[in-house]
Amino acid sequence: MVDRILAAAESGLESSLGRLFALLRIPSVSTDPEFASRCNEAAMWCAEALGDVGFDAKVHPTSGHPMVVAHGGPPAGAGMPHLLFYGHYDVQPPDPLDQWRAPPFEPRIEKDERGEDIILARGASDDKGQLMTFIEACRAWKSAGGGLPLPITVLLEGEEECGSPSLEPFLEAHAGELKADVALVCDTAMWNARTPAITSMLRGLMLEEVVISAVSRDLHSGMFGGPARNPIHVLARILASLHDDGGRVQLPGFYDGVAELPDEIRRQWDALGLDEAAYLGEIGLSQPAGETGRSVLEQLWARPTCDVNGIIGGYTGKGTKTVIPAKASAKVSFRLVGRQDPRAIAETFRAFVRERLPADCSAEFIRHGGDPAIAFNLGGPYFEAARKGLAGEFGTDAALIGCGGSIPIVGSFKRRLGLDSLLIGFALDDDRIHSPNEKYDVASFRHGIRSWIRILGEMRQLEGGGS
Amino acid sequence: MVDRILAAAESGLESSLGRLFALLRIPSVSTDPEFASRCNEAAMWCAEALGDVGFDAKVHPTSGHPMVVAHGGPPAGAGMPHLLFYGHYDVQPPDPLDQWRAPPFEPRIEKDERGEDIILARGASDDKGQLMTFIEACRAWKSAGGGLPLPITVLLEGEEECGSPSLEPFLEAHAGELKADVALVCDTAMWNARTPAITSMLRGLMLEEVVISAVSRDLHSGMFGGPARNPIHVLARILASLHDDGGRVQLPGFYDGVAELPDEIRRQWDALGLDEAAYLGEIGLSQPAGETGRSVLEQLWARPTCDVNGIIGGYTGKGTKTVIPAKASAKVSFRLVGRQDPRAIAETFRAFVRERLPADCSAEFIRHGGDPAIAFNLGGPYFEAARKGLAGEFGTDAALIGCGGSIPIVGSFKRRLGLDSLLIGFALDDDRIHSPNEKYDVASFRHGIRSWIRILGEMRQLEGGGS
Numbered sequence: 001m002v003d004r005i006l007a008a009a010e011s012g013l014e015s016s017l018g019r020l021f022a023l024l025r026i027p028s029v030s031t032d033p034e035f036a037s038r039c040n041e042a043a044m045w046c047a048e049a050l051g052d053v054g055f056d057a058k059v060h061p062t063s064g065h066p067m068v069v070a071h072g073g074p075p076a077g078a079g080m081p082h083l084l085f086y087g088h089y090d091v092q093p094p095d096p097l098d099q100w101r102a103p104p105f106e107p108r109i110e111k112d113e114r115g116e117d118i119i120l121a122r123g124a125s126d127d128k129g130q131l132m133t134f135i136e137a138c139r140a141w142k143s144a145g146g147g148l149p150l151p152i153t154v155l156l157e158g159e160e161e162c163g164s165p166s167l168e169p170f171l172e173a174h175a176g177e178l179k180a181d182v183a184l185v186c187d188t189a190m191w192n193a194r195t196p197a198i199t200s201m202l203r204g205l206m207l208e209e210v211v212i213s214a215v216s217r218d219l220h221s222g223m224f225g226g227p228a229r230n231p232i233h234v235l236a237r238i239l240a241s242l243h244d245d246g247g248r249v250q251l252p253g254f255y256d257g258v259a260e261l262p263d264e265i266r267r268q269w270d271a272l273g274l275d276e277a278a279y280l281g282e283i284g285l286s287q288p289a290g291e292t293g294r295s296v297l298e299q300l301w302a303r304p305t306c307d308v309n310g311i312i313g314g315y316t317g318k319g320t321k322t323v324i325p326a327k328a329s330a331k332v333s334f335r336l337v338g339r340q341d342p343r344a345i346a347e348t349f350r351a352f353v354r355e356r357l358p359a360d361c362s363a364e365f366i367r368h369g370g371d372p373a374i375a376f377n378l379g380g381p382y383f384e385a386a387r388k389g390l391a392g393e394f395g396t397d398a399a400l401i402g403c404g405g406s407i408p409i410v411g412s413f414k415r416r417l418g419l420d421s422l423l424i425g426f427a428l429d430d431d432r433i434h435s436p437n438e439k440y441d442v443a444s445f446r447h448g449i450r451s452w453i454r455i456l457g458e459m460r461q462l463e464g465g466g467s
Numbered sequence: 468m469v470d471r472i473l474a475a476a477e478s479g480l481e482s483s484l485g486r487l488f489a490l491l492r493i494p495s496v497s498t499d500p501e502f503a504s505r506c507n508e509a510a511m512w513c514a515e516a517l518g519d520v521g522f523d524a525k526v527h528p529t530s531g532h533p534m535v536v537a538h539g540g541p542p543a544g545a546g547m548p549h550l551l552f553y554g555h556y557d558v559q560p561p562d563p564l565d566q567w568r569a570p571p572f573e574p575r576i577e578k579d580e581r582g583e584d585i586i587l588a589r590g591a592s593d594d595k596g597q598l599m600t601f602i603e604a605c606r607a608w609k610s611a612g613g614g615l616p617l618p619i620t621v622l623l624e625g626e627e628e629c630g631s632p633s634l635e636p637f638l639e640a641h642a643g644e645l646k647a648d649v650a651l652v653c654d655t656a657m658w659n660a661r662t663p664a665i666t667s668m669l670r671g672l673m674l675e676e677v678v679i680s681a682v683s684r685d686l687h688s689g690m691f692g693g694p695a696r697n698p699i700h701v702l703a704r705i706l707a708s709l710h711d712d713g714g715r716v717q718l719p720g721f722y723d724g725v726a727e728l729p730d731e732i733r734r735q736w737d738a739l740g741l742d743e744a745a746y747l748g749e750i751g752l753s754q755p756a757g758e759t760g761r762s763v764l765e766q767l768w769a770r771p772t773c774d775v776n777g778i779i780g781g782y783t784g785k786g787t788k789t790v791i792p793a794k795a796s797a798k799v800s801f802r803l804v805g806r807q808d809p810r811a812i813a814e815t816f817r818a819f820v821r822e823r824l825p826a827d828c829s830a831e832f833i834r835h836g837g838d839p840a841i842a843f844n845l846g847g848p849y850f851e852a853a854r855k856g857l858a859g860e861f862g863t864d865a866a867l868i869g870c871g872g873s874i875p876i877v878g879s880f881k882r883r884l885g886l887d888s889l890l891i892g893f894a895l896d897d898d899r900i901h902s903p904n905e906k907y908d909v910a911s912f913r914h915g916i917r918s919w920i921r922i923l924g925e926m927r928q929l930e931g932g933g934s
Contacts (some may be wrong), residue, residue, distance in 0.1 A: 163786075173826050203689065207787045216751030220901055221774050222670065223873020225802050226766035227747065227755035232775040232797075233710065240707035243700065280694065284683030285827045288694035299693035307688050307698040310781035313800060320674045320835045322800050323776050330699075330780060333789050335692050359754045368787045405689025434687055 001145065002457040007142035009136065009449050016136040016449065017109075017119070019049060023089070023128050024107040024121040030090035031162040039065040039158045042089040046131075046156050046346070051325040053139045054148060056219035060174075061268060065090060065158030069177065073148030081382065081462050082151040084180035086409060087131030087187070088160035091123035092434050098453055099436035109442060116193075117442040126432035129440035130186040131156065133426060140453055149460040153180055157409075160187075163369075164408065171416035182382045186448075188425035191272060191399035193443065196390040196451065198398045199423035200378055201301060204336030205406040206345050206370030206407045210353055211329040212238075214361045221322040229360050231328040238356045239330060242306050246292040249306045251348045257339030261302050265400075268296045272399055282430075299317030301402025305335040307450070334370075334403065344369030371408045378422065381462045385410070386422055389455030393447055426451070468612065469924040475611035476603065476916050483916065484576075484586070484602040484909070486516065489554070490595050491574040491588040497532055497557035498629045506532040506625045509556040513598075520606045521615060527641075529633035530558060532625030536644065539605070540615030543646070547616040548849065548929050551647035551886060553876060554598030554654070556626035559592035559901050566903035576909060583660075584909040592898035596907035597653040598623065600893060600915030607920055616927040620647055627654075627876070628835075638883035649849045650880045653915075655892035658739060658866035663857040663918065665865045666890035667845055668768060671803030672873040673812050673837030677820055678796040681828045688789040696827050698795040699780040704799060705823045709773050712811050713759040716773045718815045718838065724806030731868075736764045739866055749897075768869025772802040787862050801837075802871065805924075808916065809837030838875045843887065848929045853889055856922030860914055865891075893918070 009016070028042035029035040043059050043066040048056040049072040057070035068089070076082045092224060095102035102108055107121035119129060134154075141148055155178065157167055171178060191197045215224070216230040242250055249255075261269075276296045280286060290299030313328025315321035334345050353363050374384075378400060390398040403423070413419040426448035432438045476483070493507035494504040510526050510533040517524040517537040524537035535556070543549045561571035569575055574588035586596060601621075608615055622645065626633055638645060658664045681698040682691070709717055716722075728736075743763045746754060757766030780795025801812050813834060820830050845867060857865040870890070880886040893915035896916035899905045 131696065144625055205689070205789065207789075209787075214751075217902075219606055219750060220872065221772070221776065221800060222672070222802065222870070223770045223896070224750060224767070225750070225774050225871055226757035226770055227763045228750060229752060229754075229756040230774055232778050233706065236703040236706040236775070236778070239700065239703040283686060283691060284681075285694070285696060287826045289696040289825075289827075290693040296694050298810060300691070305688070305692045307692050307697055307789075308703070308781065309688065309788060310783045310792075311699050311795065312701070312779050312783040314775065314777035316777045316779040320676075320798060320800065321776060322672065322674075322774075325777075326773055328778065333688060335689065358754075358756075360752045403689070404692055405687065429690070435684075454622060 002454060005140045005144045005453050006450055009140040009453055012140065012143075013446060016132070017138070017445070019197060020119070020129060020132045020445065021107045023132065025105055027105045028090045028123070028158065029093050030159050031093060036065070039090055041210055043068050043156070043158055046089050050154055053135060053154070054142045055154060060170070062170060064166040067158070067166070067170050068154070068156040069174070070154040073151045074367065076151040076308060079463065080150045081182060081459055082153070082180040084153045084155060084178060084183045084457065085134050086155050086183055086185050086413075087134070088127045088157050089131070090158040090161050091128070092126070092161050094122045095238065096438070101437055105437075112439065118133065118439040119442060120437060120439050122438055124438055124440035125427045126433040126438065127160065127187055128401065129445055130425055130427060133445060134184070134186055134452050136449045137180050137452030137456060140449065141456060149456050153178060160409070168412050168416060171412055175417055178328040179419055180417070180419060183419045183421040185407065185410060185421050186425050187407060188403060188423045189427040189429055189431070190425070190444070192400055193428060193441065194394065195396055196398045196424075196426070197392050197401045198383070198386060198390070199403045200400045201340075201375040201402045202373060202407050202410060202423075203301070203304070203404055204247055204340065204342060204371045204373035205341040206336060207331070207332045207368035208346055208349055209329060209331045209366040209368060211327055211364045211366075212357070212361055213327045213364070215326050219324040221324050224324060228324045229358065230324050231361065232325065234358060234361050235311070235313065235330060238353055239308055239311070241356065247290050249304065251345070251352050253344065253348050254304065256344070257341065258304055259338050261298055266298070268400055269301070270295070272297070272401070297402070300404040302337055304337050304340055306332065308332050335406070336370075337373045342372055346370065371406055371411050373412050376423070382422055382459065383464060385458035386424055386455050388458045390424070390451055392454050393451045412443050424451070424455070469921060470918050472611045473917055476607040476920060479607065480913060482810070483599070484912070486603070487586070487596060487599045487912065488574045490599065491590055492572055494572045495557045495590070495625065495930045496560050497626050498560060503532065506557055510535050510625055512621070513556050513610065516602055517621055520602060521609045527637070528742055529637060529828055531633040534625070534633070535621070535623040535639050536641070537621040538619075540618045543618040546930060547617050548649060548926055549647045550926065551620045551622060551645060551650045551884075552601050553650055553652050554601070555594045555624050556598070558595070558623040559593070559628050561589045563903060564693050568904055585906040586909060586912065587904060587906050589905055591905055591907035592894045593900040593905065594627070594654050597892055597894060597915065600912060601651070601919050603916045604919030604923060607916065608923060613809065613861055616756070616923050620645060631875065635879050635883060638879055642884055645884055647884070647886060650886045650888040652874065652877060652888050652890050653892050654664060654874060655870060655890045656894040656896055656898070657892070657911070658868055659926070660895060660908065663861050663865045663891070663893070664868045665850070665853060665857070666870045667867045668842040668869045669773070669840060669874050669877060669890075670871055671689050671807065671809060671838045671840035672808040673801040673803060674798070674894035675813055675816055676796060676833040676835060678794055678800045678831040679824070680794045680831070681830055682791060682793050684793050686791040688791050695791045696825065697791050698794065698828065700827050701825060702778070702780065702795040702797060705820055706775055706778070708823065714757050716771065718773070718812070718819050720811065720815050721771065723811070724808065725771055726805050728765055732764070735867055736768070737762070739764070739868070752851055764869070767871040769804055769870055771804050771807055773799065775799050802873070803837075804840045807840065809839055813837065838878050841877050841881075843890070849889055849926065852925035852929060853891055853922050855925045857891070857918055859921045860918045891918070891922070
């Protein structure tokens, strides 16, 4: 049965690519209000595509960009697991334009330096190529399998690239309609082009901005230099104190809730055989900058960080200006692991800054929000079904990997819908998401469609549902 | 004799103000190419005004804004000192416009919060009001004293606010024409509204920019945070190491050539009776931030500094962006004293930075130039003549003050023309030069004209000249 459906997908691959290209042509840049109508257009396109595949799809307006909710397959509660598939139709801004090899919203297939066919476009990997692997898998089930094999709800949002402000209110308001047994999130990567992955943990994220004020107005450094407190110096000192020489964050209590990596996971990750020199070399480094004595993967997936993402103060234009500014500021973000509490991290950071303010200085903080880390319980029937599907497609076991980044939606699904998530994606680390010349391997697209076909087949055989 | 000339100046004060207003109306902003023709206009206005007063004035084009050179009075070498008066007709940009009480190029007289009449306009204090005190003093000598009392050369430039790029080449090319015995520079302040000052020392200035590079491109802090070296952290650590807790600069050799303040000067400055709390309070401070244990005036006039004038790296726009940038940079300037050598300071700064670079980081430096400190030998006939003139006008001795800022022209006069300078000005520290709502007290203008009248009278009685 599954073989028939795989064959249908194979023979329909060109058409599938054509449909993906149509979606890629819509510049659904969510952070820029000028593109709001294009985001609408992308939402409507997705709803139509889902309708074509047998879903009952609706576009729901929000105070931001619309949500697409589609229901299909056998009725829920029929003894089969009810899946909720999530993706996002919005994309990052394409800037800087002059660094793209071809226009970012005119998708094309090229051969890259590996000799592989790639789809070059903004959104090819994040997230349109990924979400289309699932929709095209559903299409193959409809055309060659008699219909969708399970109750499936598809939820597509249009604000993931700008912090998903409408998401939690929407989940809360529509919790009844969005009932399911497990969420499928297709927004992560494979271990490499030959090895699929299931992401087993995500780091959390907490963002703070701090503004240090000292003198009451910008001052001429001749007339006041010496006696005048310089907030850039104060800020630099505080930021410099955030880490010790071994890369350990110095905030009191920062490592509360951070457990040492279990040996089993350490062994699994070591067995992945990451070429650390190649990883570091690709970003211009010879040494990892994280906590001394820990592997690159451990630093990236299982250790918390504190990074200054931006700093500004004083005169930053061309040439010189001998000013002592009134203020200096920095944007700081923390990647969280384990049971670290975003609110506690914010508090210890603010206290740390305040304790280090010399006379005549004040600090103002702007909280930009936070989400804790998430670790998935591996095992369970959905996980096993996914593993089988992936092993069948790739001929090798899926790697169980962490992720250095954060996917807040996963926390929202747990909080608002009581749902666990399976994170399965077909992107690659060199897809240049958020950068110019974003790509998605045609092989990722093809394997992705085929993997979902298989996974849906495996899931269909599970007892389950009723929720 | 001098009384007659003072009386003429007194009765002509309204006309003098009228002429100053005409000059203030010309928006001679030298940093902005859009105002180049207005700078020309100001130069021509000055040449005409000098011509009216009996000078033979010429406008000399340069590759930048023109120089005005005017000669007047008895022929040089007639047994009298030959004076070279310097001022600048260009002004700072007026931005930010929305903070001005009235349009910056529509001068007016207002009463300020002290009940004093002030001239409100960009350039009122820096430097048009100041240079006009001298020109109007010359006018009074011509109208009531039979002519200029001494050989006087007037040199006005139009690029002081943008680093005077044309000045040194001009001095070199015209050294013969610009021969004199002493330079008079009217670009400094009084000690307070009742106490004139002669500035006895100027700090030097050295400017460097440093760019730290780490990773080879901007990175997503989820995908790379931990292993990825962050250049903002590296820069912050280096900048934080520049000073110890006592405010002492940590660059090796930084204090070479910095002598302790002679007791006599320390006593003179203590006797000035600066209200340290008021000075600091006016800029929002309760404590001076310079080297511990030194008075505010010593920190400001006789101690070297290192100030970061600007810092930038990563994302600095609205909201957040979880980026680890490829670079971070800072503009650093040093105020110099004594025999500190700008080139040696640049070298020790660069070595200091390089030594503190961790693996995989590099530093690029941009040298923005430098001038050493200048201290004047007080005493000598010109100095005494100036003291007498000022004491006669104000009824109190001139304070002998330092200056935290730098006036590179003074070094240029010494280097190119072999001239010492007398720094006498009538501005006040609250004139808000380089800021919105710049003002010049009408009393400063009046006392300035009268002081120059007296000083020229005193100078005329000296033997001298022949250079």
